[in-house]
Amino acid sequence: MFKRIAEDVKTVFNGDPAARSVIEVLTCYPGLHALWGHRISHFMWNHHLRYPARLLSHWTRFFTAIEIHPGAKIGRRFFIDHGSGVVIGETAEIGEDVLIYQGVVLGGTSLNKGKRHPTIGNNVVIGTGAVVLGAITIGDGAKIGSGSVVIRPVPPGATVVGIPGRVVDEHHKPLLDLEHGNLPDPMADVIRLVLNEQSKLEDRIKKIESTTGIEVPRDELKQKIREVMKEFEQE
Numbered sequence: 001m002f003k004r005i006a007e008d009v010k011t012v013f014n015g016d017p018a019a020r021s022v023i024e025v026l027t028c029y030p031g032l033h034a035l036w037g038h039r040i041s042h043f044m045w046n047h048h049l050r051y052p053a054r055l056l057s058h059w060t061r062f063f064t065a066i067e068i069h070p071g072a073k074i075g076r077r078f079f080i081d082h083g084s085g086v087v088i089g090e091t092a093e094i095g096e097d098v099l100i101y102q103g104v105v106l107g108g109t110s111l112n113k114g115k116r117h118p119t120i121g122n123n124v125v126i127g128t129g130a131v132v133l134g135a136i137t138i139g140d141g142a143k144i145g146s147g148s149v150v151i152r153p154v155p156p157g158a159t160v161v162g163i164p165g166r167v168v169d170e171h172h173k174p175l176l177d178l179e180h181g182n183l184p185d186p187m188a189d190v191i192r193l194v195l196n197e198q199s200k201l202e203d204r205i206k207k208i209e210s211t212t213g214i215e216v217p218r219d220e221l222k223q224k225i226r227e228v229m230k231e232f233e234q235e
Helices: 002-015 022-028 030-046 050-064 186-212 221-233
Strands: 105-107 131-133 159-161
Touching: 002 022, 002 030, 030 050
Parallel strands: 105 131
Antiparallel strands: none
């Protein structure tokens, strides 16, 4: 037991540079407290003490703002960083060395009693506010961007962003540690492409106008388009 606790403390130090001392980790990390509470409630759940298990998980939620159903299966070296608002459903399965941030939801999409929550592989990172729904599998080493809503399986090593979540194209550089400020934005890429094509069409129209002598009234939208393009260029 003490080896497992030591491993949990080491996981916090590895996952959070703000951790300064063992006593601080033991007393000031609700994600760690929620994990320890879950281990006890999960033991009760597996030994058919269902009501005490649910009651303990309820009180753990009250003190940590993290809700983990006692039926969920969680692997080793699991770390919840700034865990307020995290919800992990009954049939969720989480592998080893998984890191999740504030507001993550591993939820279900069915009223069936069977498997209805996600299966998370090893070495997965799930960003702040991300929602993973249904009995889908998130492959080993995958990374889920902040605010994404994932409703389809994710292959191993992929990075997913957006609503609904989409796997980032191969031309994007891999994000080793899920750098939230540098996540690609597929929708922004599409808008940027459309505006570039529109600019090319406008140049062609101008050439036609100059050769025919047709006068066209000034387009007030051009300035807005320039402002939008400038915003994209700053990313």
